[in-house]
Amino acid sequence: MINDNILTLMTFVPLIGAVLILFLPQNYNKSVKILSLIFTAIPLLLCINIYSNFNTSTSNMQFVEHYEWIKSFNIEYFMGIDGLSVSMVLLTALLSFICIIASWNIDKAIKGYFSLFLLLETGMLGTFCALDFFLFFIFWEVMLLPMYFLIGIWGGPRREYAAIKFFLYTLFGSVLILLSMLAFYFYNGQHTFNMLIIMKNSATYLKSFQIAVFIALFIGFAIKVPVFPFHTWLPDAHVEAPTAISVILAGILLKNGDLWYD
Numbered sequence: 001m002i003n004d005n006i007l008t009l010m011t012f013v014p015l016i017g018a019v020l021i022l023f024l025p026q027n028y029n030k031s032v033k034i035l036s037l038i039f040t041a042i043p044l045l046l047c048i049n050i051y052s053n054f055n056t057s058t059s060n061m062q063f064v065e066h067y068e069w070i071k072s073f074n075i076e077y078f079m080g081i082d083g084l085s086v087s088m089v090l091l092t093a094l095l096s097f098i099c100i101i102a103s104w105n106i107d108k109a110i111k112g113y114f115s116l117f118l119l120l121e122t123g124m125l126g127t128f129c130a131l132d133f134f135l136f137f138i139f140w141e142v143m144l145l146p147m148y149f150l151i152g153i154w155g156g157p158r159r160e161y162a163a164i165k166f167f168l169y170t171l172f173g174s175v176l177i178l179l180s181m182l183a184f185y186f187y188n189g190q191h192t193f194n195m196l197i198i199m200k201n202s203a204t205y206l207k208s209f210q211i212a213v214f215i216a217l218f219i220g221f222a223i224k225v226p227v228f229p230f231h232t233w234l235p236d237a238h239v240e241a242p243t244a245i246s247v248i249l250a251g252i253l254l255k256n257g258d259l260w261y262d
Contacts, residue, residue: 007063007079010046010093011125014039018118021111029110033100036114040097040121047093054086061131061196062086069135074192078132085128088255092128095251096121099244106154106242113154117244120146124252133181133193140177140256144170147245147253155240162233162240169233173223176216183213224256 017039021032055062061080069077081089099117106113123143130136144167152163184198185191187209192198202210223230238246 005065006046006050007065007081007129010043010050010089011079011122011129013042013046014096014118014121014125018115018122021115021118024111026111029107032110032114033104036100036103036118037097039118040093040100043121043125044093044097047090050081051086051090054081054083056083059083064131069132073134074190075134076132076192076194077135078194079129079135080131081129088128088252089125091255092121092124092252095248096124099247102244102247103242108154113150116146116150120150120248124248124256127256131195133184133195133198135193136195137174137178137181141174143253143256144174147249150245151237151241154242154245157240158236159240162236165233166237169223169226169230173220173230176220180213180216180220183209183216221256225254 017035020039021035024031024035050063059082061082064080065077066080067077069075096117100114103113103117120143123139123141123146126139127136127143130139148163148167151166152159155162181193185193187205188198188201190197190201219230223233225231226234237249241249
């Protein structure tokens with residue numbers, strides 16, 4: 001059944017669209033835009049199906065997909081959503097669809113813009129669904145790199161400055177998240193990136209370890225929220241980003257940090 005792998009399908013359909021766009025001839029601008037609209041509409045329809053079939057009477061993870069991935073490091077392909085993330089997934093799919101329509105007036109490097117946008121959607125959806133810390137980190141980085149180029153190439157007069165500032169801040173935050181992820185992996189006796197197991201075993205961690213990891217994760221995600229004094233990248237990014245990308249930045253990307261911060 002489609003519901004058995006609906007999160008994977010929803011997450012990677014935009015990536016398939018991005019690849020198809022790259023194979024289109026350079027002057028097929030209208031086809032690029034229509035194809036982008038189709039490949040953002042499909043995740044939206046799948047999200048509506050997920051939302052309508054979501055069981056609100058339980059706090060358990062739903063639509064779970066759990067497979068071995070890199071066995072030697074105990075890394076899993078683990079996807080699932082709960083009552084909080086299901087709303088964020090729906091918001092992501094809805095805003096992505098709307099922002100593709102809002103991007104219809106883009107007339108510069110059209111193939112590059114729309115393929116990067118679809119790649120960005122894959123990263124955003126993946127971060128809200130991933131339950132393996134290693135998988136989450138991959139989606140996190142996939143989400144950040146397209147945003148750097150979307151601001152730096154299609155932004156306003158000071159786009160390069162805004163994009164580099166965004167990149168440096170988020171790179172620093174990513175390093176802290178990566179270190180925290182590795183700390184959990186090596187500190188945990190099971191050597192796992194499984195977030196549910198990490199949370200389950202949290203009561204056994206030394207207080208000093210908890211404080212150190214909390215500070216690292218707090219700063220890493222506070223940059224993304226953004227929280228003072230890590231907020232100075234945001235005004236430049238918002239002002240210089242194209243309109244649709246500014247909407248994505250405010251409506252979804254900041255929620256990635258806010259969701260984890262909460």
